[in-house]
Amino acid sequence: MKKVFNIFLTSCWVRIYHLWMFLVNFWKYYLKNPKFFLVDSCIFFQYFFKNPYGLIRRYDEAHPEEEPLGPYGETEFPVIEEILNRFHIPKSASFLDFGSGRGRMCFWLKIMRGQKKVTGVEKFVPFLEKAKKIKNLFSVDGVTFTDTFDIESHDVVYMYGSSWLDETVLKIAEKAAKLPKGTIIITTSYWLGDYLPDHFLLEDSFEVRFIWGKGSVYKQTVI
Ligand SMILES: C[S@@+](CC[C@H](N)C(=O)[O-])C[C@H]1O[C@@H](n2cnc3c(N)ncnc32)[C@H](O)[C@@H]1O
Numbered sequence: 689m690k691k692v693f694n695i696f697l698t699s700c701w702v703r704i705y706h707l708w709m710f711l712v713n714f715w716k717y718y719l720k721n722p723k724f725f726l727v728d729s730c731i732f733f734q735y736f737f738k739n740p741y742g743l744i745r746r747y748d749e750a751h752p753e754e755e756p757l758g759p760y761g762e763t764e765f766p767v768i769e770e771i772l773n774r775f776h777i778p779k780s781a782s783f784l785d786f787g788s789g790r791g792r793m794c795f796w797l798k799i800m801r802g803q804k805k806v807t808g809v810e811k812f813v814p815f816l817e818k819a820k821k822i823k824n825l826f827s828v829d830g831v832t833f834t835d836t837f838d839i840e841s842h843d844v845v846y847m848y849g850s851s852w853l854d855e856t857v858l859k860i861a862e863k864a865a866k867l868p869k870g871t872i873i874i875t876t877s878y879w880l881g882d883y884l885p886d887h888f889l890l891e892d893s894f895e896v897r898f899i900w901g902k903g904s905v906y907k908q909t910v911i
Contacts, residue, residue: 702741705899709764717765717800724799727826731790734818740790744812755856757812762789763848763876765796767896771874772801774894775907780804781843781872786860787811791819791833793846798831807842808833841868850877850903858883864910871910879906887911 718725735743744758763771777783779802788794788808797803810816810833819833845864849856861880864873865887873880873888876898881888888908895902 702899713765717796721800723826724795727795727799727822727828728792730822730825731792731795731818734822735790740815743814747812755853757787759851760789761848761850761899763793763898765793765800767898768793768796768846769801770896771905775872775874775892777844777872783807784809784840784842784845786845786847787849788815788819788833790815791822791831794819794831794833795822795828798828804830805842806831807840809836811835842871844872844874846874848876850898854883861887864888867910869910873908873910875906875908877903879908881908 713728714725718728741758741760744760748754748756748758771777781803782805783797783803784807785794785797786809788810789812791808791810794806794808797806808819808831810819813835816833816835822828823831823833845867847860852860857878857880861884864871864880865884867873872891879888879890879893881890887910889911891907891909893904893906896905897903
C-alpha cells in the first residue's frame with residue numbers, strides 16, 4: 689500500500705514538474721523561437737503514449753545481460769543554459785552530448801543557442817531513430833545523431849548519466865582521457881578524476897536542480 693502511494697506521489701510530482709517546465713520553456717524559449725517550439729512539441733507528441741522513462745526502464749528489465757541505460761532523465765533547458773554560462777562555454781565550441789536521449793538538449797543547443805556543431809550519441813535505438821527523423825523533418829543543420837560509442841574529437845563533451853554503473857563511467861573515462869588535451873568534459877554527480885586519476889583537471893563545480901533534486905555538475909579538462 690505504501691509503495692503504491694509513493695508511486696502515486698512520484699507520478700503527481702513528475703506531472704507538476706513537467707507542467708511547470710512547460711510554462712518556463714514557453715516563456716523563455718518557445719515564444720522567442722517558433723521553430724524550436726515546433727521541434728520540441730513534435731518530440732513531445734512522438735512520446736505522448738510512450739513515456740521515455742518507462743521505455744528505458746522496460747528495456748533494461750528485458751535485457752539484464754546488458755549494461756543498464758537508465759534511469760532516464762533530461763537536463764532542462766534553463767539548467768543547461770546555467771551550466772554553459774557558469775563554465776564559459778562559447779557558442780563556437782563543438783559539443784557532444786554523450787547519451788543524448790530524445791535529443792531535446794541537442795536541438796536546444798543548435799536552434800536556441802546557435803551552437804556551432806552538435807553531436808548526440810545515443811545507444812537506445814528508438815530514441816536515436818526518432819531524433820534523426822525530427823532533424824530531417826525540420827531540416828536542422830549542424831546536428832548529428834549517432835550510436836557510435838567512440839567519443840570523437842569535440843571541444844566539449846557532456847555526460848548526464850548520474851546513475852550509470854561505475855564500470856560504464858570508467859569505460860567512458862578511459863575514452864575521454866585519450867581526447868586532445870584541453871577538451872572540456874562536463875559530468876553530473878561524479879568527476880572523472882575519481883575513476884582515472886592524473887588524466888583530468890577539475891576546473892569548477894556547482895549545484896543545479898534536476899527533476900530528482902539538487903546535484904553537482906563538474907567541469908574538468910583533459911590533461
Ligand atoms: C540521463 S539520459 C540524458 C539525456 C540528455 N543527455 C539530457 O541531458 O537531457 C542518459 C541517456 O544516455 C543513454 N545511454 C546510456 N548508456 C549509454 C552508452 N553507453 N552510450 C550511449 N548512450 C547511452 C541512455 O539511453 C539515455 O538516453
